[in-house]
Amino acid sequence: MQRTPAPPFRPARPDPNALFGRAEKAFLARDYAAARTDLAAVLAAVGEQAPVLHLMALVEKGAGRAEAARSAFERALRLQPSDPQILANYANLLRTSGEPLAALSACDRALAARPGFRPARVTRASLLRELGRPSAALAELDELLADSPGDPALLVARGAALLDLRRPQEAAAVFDEALAIAPGRLAALQGRARAALLIGEADAPARYARLRERAPDDPSALLGEAQARAEIGDPDATQALESALRARPDWVEGHTQLAVIRYEAGDRSAFADHFGQAAAQRPDDVALQLAWWRSLNDGGCHEQALAVARRLVRLSAGTQDLRVPLALSLVDCGQPEDAIALLGEAPTEPGAQIALGRAALAGHRPEMAAESLEAAIAQAPDLIGAWALLDIAWRLLDDPRHLWLSRQPGLFATCAIDITPADLADLATTLRALHRTRSHPIGQSLRGGTQTRGRLFDRQEPILGRLAQALDRAVEAHRNALPPEEAGHPLLRHRNRPLAIGGAWSVRLSGSGFHVSHMHPEGVLSSAFYVALPPSLGGTERAGWLELGRPPAELGLDLQPIATIEPAPGLLALFPSYLYHGTRPFAEGERLTVAFDIVVP
DSSP: OOOOOOOOOOOOOHHHHHHHHHHHOOOOOOOHHHHHHHHHHHHHHHHOOHOOOOOOOOHHHHHTTTHHHHHHHHHHHHHHHHHHHHHHHHHHHHHHHHHHHHHHHHHHHHHHSSSSSSSHHHHHHHHHHHHOOHHHHHHHHHHHHHHSSSSSHHHHHHHHHHHHOOOHHHHHHHHHHHHHOOOOOOHHHHHHHHHHHTOOTTTTHHHHHHHHHHHHHHHHHHHHHHHHHHHOOTTTTTTHHHHHHHHHOHHHHHHHHHHHHHHHTOSSSSHHHHHHHHHHHHTHHHHHHHHHHHHHHHHHOHHHHHHHEEEEHHHHHTTTHHHHHHHHHHHHHHHHHHHHHHSOOOOOOHHHHOOOOOOOOTTTTTTHHHHHHHHHHHHHHOOOHHHHHHHHHHHHHOOOOHHHHOOOSSSSEEEEEEEOOOHHHHHHHHHHHHOOOOOTTTTEEEEEHHHHHHGGGGGGOOHHHHHHHHHHHHHHHHHHTTEEEEEEETTGTTSOOOOOEEEEEEEEEEEEEEOOSOOOOTTTTTEEEEOOOTTTOOOOBBBOOESSSOOOOGOOOOOOHHHHHHHHOOOEEEETTTTEEEEEEOOOSSSEEEEEEEEEO
């Protein structure tokens, strides 16, 4: 009897649905290799399907394979270009890949497909913050919180947006709300510690200490603790920071902040030595050497800064960007012609054009200076530093544009602000308690005194809030009294726009103290408000008076100020930020002031 042969063995065909379900479980368990294998089998069996490619993209993102994830997302979106969930997840990938604009576009596409889609809105709010639009982020978060009050993640994001908007007291309250719901949430602890430092709360060092227990390797926590402890005069404020820098010599921000703290503690000679130790380990690290140069330059160590700048140029093979520090240092060391030769007579980048303008002024070549500075402003009209130097060049050339720029009636003025004698005395007492540093801050204009850290009007003392309100009113009155709006003028172009107080600080000068001539590159208007003065001001030498328009000493120019202002308690002086200004020394006593910049919000 003949036996019928058995059919050949064929393994059971895997069920694509079962494989996909198994891949989902593997993904949730973070077994990305198993999930990838199953998804590849599904794709081989059924061809490209958007849900399968979407999950593959999430698997690759979880495995840290950004390019593979991007490819899978894009293939999925070719099949379903308006799927809000795929778009929202793709936006998250783009965000973590450093492409915030593309991520925002993906969120907008998701919301166009499904208005109000929550995952896209949450990601969009974070992206708006990262793109420097905190007001828009805050509006988005407020709407989200209206639907989900008490969501700790949204509260933390709202607190961060308030910090970006320089509203730290409100941010502190929001972070407290988040911590009441989720006491261990790390981002809330980080934000609350930062708010405490900005506000000036006494427990800021303790908050940072607790944060570092939770996140010992968090660089921002380490820096915050060092700054908070330095603020209260702790002699061991930088121990942990110094230890971290020995382990991480490439940490540029840490090196920079350590130099600031050491300088303000009174170390004028060795405050930046740690840079040299790190540079010996990383001799080709341009970012580290550039930060070293900046710290030395800000600290007035010009010969040392010149040596570092020469190394920078050798590292950069002579590129224009890194010739600028060397050119600036050459001028500071009395070698302007060498700086001119280094830059050439027609640089094309604004930074180099400004450096050439400065060198040409120091070399008594105002025509060259004006030509280079005008070229810089043509490219970047908001460069306050270029306008400040150009004003000097035009004065030297008797160019009538100097009168247009700096001498129109109303550009600078004084007024008595609306503050009572009792409030003025309260203010003086409050400010004296804040002057804890033993030296003038690095990179600032004062000599023989101290300056408060941080943003003065971020603090919680009530008298500072009352002062800010009175100054706001005075600034608005000054704006209304300015000459008419003029598009090409660096101040008057903003004449009809809302203005706001930006950075603010207090300066306390003692006998022989003064401000070197300087300008404020971040402001539109700058100021001096006089709180307390010694009786010895004035006289034939006008001791302690404010000077407007005298060039900085390193330029070696014999130009007198265009105006001098006699201080008086309760008096506010306002002037264009591009106008060089300084003060004359005085013999003895205390000269206590508040200064701030006015900016366009």
